[in-house]
Structures are given as C-alpha cells and as structure tokens.
Amino acid sequence: MSSSVSTATGHAADAGHHESRFHLYVQIAMILAVITGIEVVAVFVPFPPLVVITVLGVLSVVKFMFVIFYFMHLRWDKIFCTILFFIGLILGGGTLIALITLFRMHASIPLTFSNP
Amino acid sequence: MADALVKSDFLPKEAHAPVKTGLLFARPTTKTGLVGWLTTVDHKKIGVLYAVFAIFFFLVGGIEALLIRTQLIVPNNHFIGAHTYGELFTMHGTTMIFLAVMPLNAAFFNLLIPLQIGARDVAFPRLNAFSLWVFVAGATIMNLGWFMPTGAPAVGWFGYAPLTSKVFTPDVSADLWAMGLQILGVSSIAASLNFIVTIINMRAPGLTMMRLPVFTWMALFTSFLLVLAMPAIAIALVEVIFDRHFGTMFFEVSRGGQPILWQHLFWVFGHPEVYILILPPMGYISEILPTFSRKPLFGYAVVVFSGATIGFIGFGVWSHHMFTTGLGAVATAAFSLATMAIAVPTGVKIFNWIGTLWGGSIQMRTPMLFSLGFIWMFMLGGFSGIMHSAAPADAQQQDTYFVIAHFHYVLIGGATFALLAAIHYWFPKFFGRMVNETWGKISFWVIFVGFNGTFFPMHFLGLNGMPRRTWTYDSNMEWNGLNMFCTISAYVLGIGIFIYFATVAWSYFKGEKVGNDPWDGRTLEWGIPSPPPEHNFSAIPTVRARDAWWHAKHNLEEAQRDTEAAIKVEAAQGGIHMPDQSWFPFFAGIGMFLAGLGFSNYFPPLTFTGIGLLVVSIYFWALEGPGGYHLHIDKNGNVTESHGH
Amino acid sequence: MSSHAAGQIDHHHDPTTSTGIPNKKLLLWAFLASDCMFFGTLISTHLVYRQNPPPGTLGPREVFSLELTSFSTFILLMSSLMMALAVSAIQRGNLRAMRSSLLTTIFFGLIFLWCQVYEFNHFVHEKHLTITGDLFGMTFFTLTGTHGTHVAIGVLWLVLMYIRSFKPAHPHGYSWVARGGAHLLFFVVAIVSVMNAVYHLYALIQEGQAATYFSTLGQSAWDLARWTSGGETATLYLPHSLVLAAAAVSLASLVGFARPRGDVDFTETNAIDVESMGLYWHFVDIVWIVIFTVVYLLEYVG
C-alpha cells in the first residue's frame, strides 16, 4: 500500500471534489425526507403486516445507506472505511437478530406471562 | 523512494508552533521522576507501567488463588468463611482476567506494536496515556471493596443476575464491581481504537499488511474484538447499574425482568473475551517459535487468516456457556456446532507451529521452553473445550471443576505461559539485560510440574461431580485426596511463579548486559538499540520483506542504502517529530476515578466533581493540541532537541 | 501547513498515513463500528422485553405521538444535511459558510433535543410512563435516552468546534482562552434559556393560552420595574422574564462574538476535525433512523 508512490498534489488534482456537493446533498436530503414521509404513511395503509414491515425495512435500509455513503462520504473514501464500519454493523445486527430469535423461541417465554 | 519515506512516519500535521497551553500550568517536559512517568506519552513507558500494574495484580490474584486452594485442602474446612470465599473467587477471576492478563497484553501491545511496524509512537499518544490511567482507576475501584466494611463483591466473575441486584447484594460491593468493570471497558475501547489506527496507518514504508509481524496481526484482531465485544457488557452493566441506582427492573424478577438476558449480554462479550485473552499469546508464540527454530513461520497467511476466523466465529458461540439454561434443542444444537467449528482455525495454528519447528534448528532457550509448554497445554485445554462443546456432555460438566480445569489450561497453560515466554524474550530489548537463563529454566520446570499437578486432577474432580465455587465439601464425596494433591501442587506452582519473577527482578539489576539482538531475532524491534531510544528509530526502516530485520541482516548493503536515504529525507523535514507530554490524560483518569467512586458509593457530590474534572481535562487536552518537538541526530549519534519551528 | 502549501488538499487521502486514510477518520469509523454493537445490544434489550410484555402494561400506541416523532426525525435529517454542508464548506476553505452550517446543525440538533425533552416530560406526566413503572417505559427511556445523550454530546462537540473556529491565528497571550470560555458560557445560557422559554410557550399554546404568556411577560416587565425601584414584587412572573432576558443577552453576545476579528487558526487543514465530528453526527442520525422504524413505526403496524 504505502509503496504506491504518489504525492498529495498529484492525487488531488484528478479527484476533483473541490466543487461543491451542495446540490447533491440537498437532493439526497429531499429524498430522505420523502422516504420518511412514505414510511409514516405506510404504517397506516391496510396491507398485510408482513408487507408493511418489509417495506419499512427496505426503506430504512435505503435511508441508512444514503446517509452513510453520501453524507458520510463512504462512497468517496477508501473502501477500507466501509469494510471497517460494516464489520461492526454486521456483528451488531447479527447479535440483535440472534438475541431476538432466541427470545422468541418457545423455551424462552417468560414464566410469569404465559405458562405459570 | 524518498516520497515513500515522506509517507511513513507521522509528520507534524500542524506545523505551527506548539501552543503554550496557558491552562493553569505549563506543559511538562521532564522525562524522569514522578512527573515524567505521570505525564508520559511514550508508548514504551506506558507499556512498562501497564506491565508493572499487571504483574502486581497477577500476584494479588495468585495469592487469592492460593487462599482458595488452602481452604480446599481438606474437607469440611472452616479456614476461610463462606462469604470471604465467594469474594476470593470473584476477585480472583476478575483480577486475573481484567487486571492481569488483559493489561499485560496491553503492555506488550504498547511496547511492541510501534517497534514492529517501524513507527515512533502510537497514532494518538495522549489517548494512550489516558487508557492507562483509566485502567488504573478502574482497577482501583474494583479492588476497593477489600478495604471497606462491605468487603469485595461475592457474585462470581460473571456476576449473574439477580445475585447482583440490590435484594441479594445490598451493599456497595456489587456497585464497585460494576463500576470498576465499566471503567475498565472505557480503557480497553480507547486503547484498542488507538492500536487499530496505529497498526493500519502508521506502518513503515514497504511494510504491507501481508508483511506485518504475526504478533501485530493478532494485536489488531484483539483490538477489533475488544471494540466490538466491550459494548455488550457495557450495556449489560448499565442495566445492572440502573437497577441498583434508579429502581429499574431489567433483572428484577418480581416485576418482569429477565435475569437470563444478563447471561446473554455477558457472554456476547464473555466469549470473544476469551479470545481477547488468547490471541495476543498466539502472537507471542508465533514470534518466538520462528526465532528459536531459526526459520520463518510456517504458513504465515494461514495463521493470520485463522486468527481472523477465530475472532469472527467467536462472536457466534456465546451460548455455549448457557447450555444448561434451557435454551431449547434448536438453539443448543446451533451453538454446539458453531463452537466445534472454532476448533478448525485453532487447530490450523497448532499445526503451523509444528510446521515451523519442523526442519528448523531448535534452540531450547527459556522462552522456547515456555512456548512449547504453551502448545502442549493449550492443546489440552482446547480439547477439554471441545468436550464442553458437545452440549449433552457439557450438561454434566458445566459449573464443575472440569470447567475450572479447561479454562486454567487455556488461561495459564495457554495465555500465562505465553506471557511468561514473552516477558523473558523481550526483556533484553527493553532493559538491555538478559534474564538469567538457568533460573528461567528452573522456573519453567517448577511451573510446568506445579501447573499440571494443580489442574490436571481437576478434570477428574469435575467428572466426579465436584461443583465449582465450592467453599467446602463433605468428606464422603471421594474428592479429598485429589483436592489435597491440587492444593499442594498449587503451592509448587506458586513457588515456580515466585522464582520466575524473582529472577526477572534480579536480572533487572544484575542481568548480563546484551546488545541489540541477543536472540538473532527476525522482526524490526531487534534492529534498534536495547533499551530503545525515545524516538525508537533514528531512521525509519524501509521494509523489503516479511521478517524485516532478518532480511536486513542478510542484505546489509541494501539496508545501509535505505537507512541513509531515510535519514536524508527526515533531516529535510526538520528532524524527528516527537509528541509533547501532557498532564491531562492523567487528570482525566483521576476524574474518572472520582466519578466512579462517587457513583458506586451513592455520593453525588463526588460523582459530579469527578465528571467535572474529566470533562475539563478532556477539553483542555483538546485545546492544548498535540504539540510536539523535534529531535536531531548528528553524525556521531548525539541527539539534540529543538522546540518550536 | 508547510507540507500542504504546495497544492490543494485531497480530503480523502492523507499522504502521511500508510493507507491514505487520515488517522482521525479511521479512529472515528472504528469507534462507530463499536457503537453499532452498543446500540445493537441496546435495541435488542428493548425488543426482547417488548416481545414479552407483561399483562396490563400500556400499549405504546396509546403513548406515542407519531406527529412529534416524525417531525423530530425530519429535523434530525435536516441537521445531517447541514452537517454535510459544513464539512463540504470547510473542505473548500469557506470558513463563513462552515460556521453558518454548523450553527444550523446545532440549531436543528437542539430542536431535536427539545422535542425529546418535551416528549419525555409528556410521557412521564401525562401518560404515566416512567423508567421505573413498567418494562416498556424502562427500555424505551433507556434506549432513546442513550440516543439523546449521544445527540447532546454531539451538540456540545459542535459548539466547541464552532468556538474553536474563532481561535486567532496569532494569539497574543492567553486572552483567547478566556474569550473562548465566555463564548461557551453564553452558548450554554442561550441554549438553556431559549429551550426553557420555548418549552413554556409551547405548553401554553397547547393549552390555548399563548396570549397569557405574552401578557404575563408584560406583567413581569412591569413587576421587574417595580421591583428594581423598591416596590412590591410579584415573583410569580419573574422567572419567565429573567429567562427571556438571559436569552436575549446571551444571543446578543453570541452575535457579538461572531463578528470577524482578523485571521483565525482554522483552515482547510482542520477539515478533518470537522469531518470526524460530522461522522459522529451522521451516525447519531442513522441510529435514529433505525430507532424510528423499530421502536416507533413498527408499533403501528397491524
């Protein structure tokens, strides 16, 4: 990695992100706002819960990805940053899913509530 | 080439003059004496401090262990009270894991990582000092119970709810335990973030990731495990603390709380934790074996990759500590299989170490003895781990002395043996003197015999139905003989440990003086003087192969050229940039201590004072900036300092 | 700056590190990975207890106000936008733009916090949902409270960064430290007093008594005048007006502090500091995206 010889100046010239990303950011923010609106409406639409939940899940992931890849510049940064963050994200998410699954199992229903 | 060098070291990123703080007092510059140690940001000094604290706590934990064993020497013994016994094993476990093995590993991270990657310090030197002092704060709070009327906590090292609740432990001992652990977590996370950045970002030119020494790789994985596992216990502790202080009911049974959740959260942390304890030792072994076999590590890439695999799978097996909690058949099966899977990457490491020996020219020096001992003992411990992983068999083993045997094999036979090897191996590097070889070998054999005598019989005790955390046992259980044997062996083990550290202490003053490279080492740290100068490297090394120093030794001309080029570049930059010392990490540590103390003793004024001190220290720390000064080395090797620019 | 003077700065590549990723940025990303686990376990706790509600507990639907939460979600999103703009501005060396974006971010962050304070207060006093009352209240307050603490720390960080951007390039003596301290103090006073005033105003609006608020203000000004002239006091109205006075004074001072005063020591090279702070701020936002869906919206499904 460090053997790839390049100077600061050389790199900056072609990267060309000195132009403002103002419009891009504003557009994304608008998209995010719209998605949030859709989400809020979606919960009241009389579709089967599974459909609504899936829609909510997908929309939240889209929002999430927009923020990390654009607002947090992952898109323009070294891929390593993305990997680093996703390690935490995947482990955190995985633990969450595992714990919830474990507690949904029949063997784990609390004594006081369901089977005294 | 010159360009590559520019990238290597941390150049002063802020080239303006160092800010005179003007914040109450001037920035310290004394390098010696108490002030020097308290304000140091030098990774080597910080490492030494970590080591001193860790060894102290190791001896404390060892004495606790001997008291435990003494109580168990004969049946129906009342030498120690039941409650005191509970305090002893709780503090023994907690101390050994959090205050001895982990900080000793942290000591080696500090001492070795910058040297192995050819850097002048870690990425955030003051954050590093902060981690150290926060560790000291946490360790002190944790042990404070011994000096208070309430006594130390008696809840077991994994503090299962609801035993830690106000109902069952009304005094502050559990608060001290929870708060101490929480603070230690802060220290670990801060230190680990630092090491991650250091290893990834501060490598010398040419030192690609796949040329990184294996120890540094393992340190990287360990740091990742720490930052990812610690949050789980942090949350769990927050919940306990809320229960105790604010009347919530996370684990309050009568109001719907679920004590089982504590177990899940604890082991989500707890299992990765055991790999946090063993991965660095695997790193030491992977450095020591090649040196004394005089041969590179067999299957470098595989060893590295298996470390990552162990770390990753390690997050998915936590419930193997909960096989007897009625998880249901499906979950039990899943965790059982996942646990077994860990044997594969671990086995790969063992096989590669054997491969390293194979065809080598093996020198039986003391570190090598400990390393070979490590392989044997860790293998045995791993095998009893596999026996645990078969859930039905574990139903008979869980919470018996079989588990005690398993984890002392991996923790002493594994982690501790490797640490003793590492101390002996790197001692000459940091103190310029050799540890006495004869006494080293004697200590090894005493420890080896004592250790096996203590813990091997525990397998039988466990299978014969002896539960762990047994304060006393009746004489009709057929456990008498083995217990006495274990206790006597534990004293032998204690004598061995004593010989070991006595030898190290003696060698510090009287040991044979040695040069740079007494073992014919392979990694960069052996290329610089012993003890290393403050700036580590007069010229940042250029790495041209794995086992960089070995390569340099065998390609002298090339190495010479690289050095000259490096020196030239650096001189052009205005000399070697060094970070300034600072009071604020230390003050922040004190703030943390006071806050923790106040909180765990239900004394808000102290809590707020502590938090205030912490916040102010951090703010001033930010304001004073990294600072820095330059070193200039002339042709004769004399070092001069220059401040300002 | 010597090493960068030659050309423009590439903000995604730091030539002094092995990977080209600036140290601070790497630290932040690793920290955020860690924080994922933190919030992962926290959200797990909430959901685990939520799955098995003890009989007779309040349904979240009866407690939540989706309008308020949607509004604060939107506000946090906008603050994220402003933060991104702030980073972009300083990367182009535009200090003034950065400052105003930072201020807007702070402003939005405070609105979010204000909403949360209002929400908590409302839940506790009107819905009788407390952290010690039942499992739902317990995990809800712990989770959203922890997130709120993250936001509050973020606001503090933003404020400190904003103040830091006024540090003079050539400080004479240490007066700038004192000035910075005063600046911070006024910030805190402004935040607390404005939040407080708005809170009361909002509560009165809710009760349809906005007019009383203003009339009480008039009344209290009158009282104040009488009090200072040694007359009878009506302490009832005094707190409100004191709060408002504090708000006015501190806001005015903040404007004063913001007046340009020569060269400052905050340039394009500091972009990395702002960017790191931004990463943290955006992370707080994405955590909220998850919380909004999982804790709030899902309760309304089915």
Add this chain to the structure above:
Amino acid sequence: MRFSASLRSLARHALPALTLLALALPASGALWLEGPQSTFETAGPVAKGQLQIFYVTLWVTTFLFVGTGAALAIATWKFRAKRDATTNAEPPPQGHGNPFVELGLTVGSIICLVFIAVPTLKGIKFGYDVPNGDTPGKLAALVEKGDAYRVTATGYQWWFQFDYPTEKIQGGGTLVTANELVIPAGKPVHVDIRTRDVIHSFWVPKLAGKVDMIPNRANHLWLQADEPGYYFGQCAEYCGDSHSVMKFRVIALAPAEFAKWLADQKKPARAAAPMAPAPATPAVGTMAILDMMGRDAMAPLSGTGDAREAFKAWQTRQQAVPEDNAKLALISDGRRLFKEKTCVNCHTVRGHEGAGVNAPDLTHIGSRSTIAAGLLENTEARLKDWLINPDHWKPSNKMFHGVGGSGEIVMAGYIKADDNKHPMMDASGQPVRNIALTSADVTALTAYLQSLK
C-alpha cells in the same frame, strides 16, 4: 490425627494420580470416578447418553492428541540444534509453508468434528424431553413409554422444595416435600424446574446432567432411575454464600414401595404425643453452645457416601418405632417449643401447629435421611448441631438470619430484626438473638422432629 488422616488419603488417591497421570482417562476411571456424584457411574438413560457422548469426545480428542502430540514431540526432538552448533551457524532453509498440508489437516479436523457432532445432535434431542413412543435409538428403548411422572423442583436459598402436583393430600392441596425427592424407579420423570430467588441448578449426576433454575423461566428436564436406589444431588449454580452446601437427594423406589411411601406422606404428621401445656414458670437454662470440640473434623457430615448403605438406612427410617415414655415426654415438650419458639412461623408440620411456607416442610422430617438440604445426616446429634447454630453449617442461611433478601427481613429467624427489618446488633457487634434455645430446648425439639415420620 487430622494430618495423618489426610496424609493417608493423600497416599491413597494422589500418589497413584501422579503415577497414572499419563494414562488415558477411562483406565483411571475406576480409581477416581466412583464418588457419590460420579458422572461415570450412571444409573439412568439420560446420564448414560451423556456419558456416551463424553466418551466419543474423549476418544476423538485422545486420537488427535496422540497424533498432534507425536508430531510435536518428534519435531522438537529431531530438529533440536546439535550441541556443538553455535548460534551463528548457518540457519536452516527458510521454508514458508505448504498449502496441501494446510488443506489436508483442515479437512481432517472437520472430519474428526463430524464424529463428535452427530452423536451430539442426537443427544441434544434425546435429552430435551421424555422420548415419545417412536423415538428411535438404543437409549430410547430403555425408557418406559407412556406418561412420565411429573414433579416440580423449586430452588430456594439454600434448599429445594419438591411438589407432587398429581398427588392430592388429605384435607386438600397437593403433596409438598423438601430436600429429598422420591421418585418411582424404572419410569421417566419429568421435572419442572423453578426458583424462588436467584439462579440455582438441579443436578443429580448419576441420573442426568443439570438444568438451571432461572427466575421467570419455565425450565424442565427429564430423568429416569433404572433401579431403585439413593442418589446424590447438588445445586450447581453459584447462588450465594451457602451454595456449596445446597444439596439434595433423590430416592428411587420400586413401584409398590413408592406407592406406600406416597400413602405415608399424604398423611398428616404423626402425633406421637400431644403438645405439652405451657409451663407455669418459663424454663431457665444455659444457652446451648456449639459443641464441636473433640469431634473428628474430617468425618463426613452427611452420613455415608456409599449409596447402597445410604439407601438401606433410608428404608429403615421409613418405619416408625415405638418410643418409650421418657421420649414421649420430650416429644410433647418439643412440640410445645416448636410453637413457642416461633418455628411455626416458617415451617409447616401438617396436622400439627406449623403452617409457614418460607421454609422446608417438616411434616415427615423424621423419615428423611438428611437435614438442611442434604448437608447433615438426620441423626439426633446432627439435628442438635443444626438447631444450636444453623449459621455455622450454612453461612447466611435464612433460618438464622430471617427469610427475605439479605438485609430485608420478611420474617425473623434466630436473628432479631429491628423495626426497619434490619438485623439488630448488640454493643459488641454480635447479632441479637430472637430465638434463644437452651440445651434442654434443643433436646426436646430434636426428639419432636425425629418423631415426625
């Protein structure tokens, strides 16, 4: 005396241990694994199945240990530097690895794991609940089909309560006993596992592996004792100061004998003698003091560890023997004291005065072989020891300190509580006694309790 005894036991067990250290486990099993809680002397299908899996893991790992260990030993020996070689000698060839070796060993390891995994999975299924009619497998064939017998075990700090939900007792309610679980032999038993305070664990090594008693969770296990017999059990999760002495017994009886036992237990407590009237003047006497001196400290507290003998002794205990008149006088006095000294607040003696629910049911305590949760043998001497100073035997126990969490006393025991329900201390820091027993009281109480069969 004590020391030489321990030396002898050291010689008996430890020296062979040293010499046999290198031998494989099973060979040594006979030597060290025959205690009353041995997991090797299995007595039922569940424990048998678990032992079989243990053996699988043992053999596989032994195989691996021998293989890997041999390679390690050979490498260490064969490639040791020759004595004459100096450190500066030419280093050996710098080989870096071999992908085929790596791959082969990885695959080999996985194959070894499969050998462990398959029986493990089967065992998890088998052990989870009583096999139904069509569960395949050799072990399942050993289990009597049909409904399992159901009992509930509840953990308390630091004793066990056993409920027989299907056994109606005279006068309503179901049968409750403490610390000794009696089950039918040759029949699967489904045990529901509950706790009243902290986490405990239910473990009878010879019958089945443990399952934890966790607050707010409905755990269960099943076990079956193939033969009538006497089995040792133990709490296996740290649950506070007296965790290590929280034990219990399981007694399996042949069907007829079990039925008889049930019938006996369902009766109220035997009234050997009526309660004595309160004496005109309260008795004065010396406080009973702990008399431990001169006793062999190494002697077992809970009787013989030989299960066969213990079983016989237990069976003998079930028969009530006629008492002589002096004894009868003591018993009736004891019954009076049992009420007077507030024992009745916590303990139940069905048909007699007591109706407390926070402590072990003592209705048929005389028929038990142990007291205080398997800690002490149920002899007159031990019962006296217990009553004189429960805290010595079971530190922090609730009978001494009062029922409730530590510090929060719901019902006072030996220790007097103040109005805030905190233990009261006298000037010297000693707890103030609530229940003060004289030697005579203890003798009477003991006689009474012993008569409750």
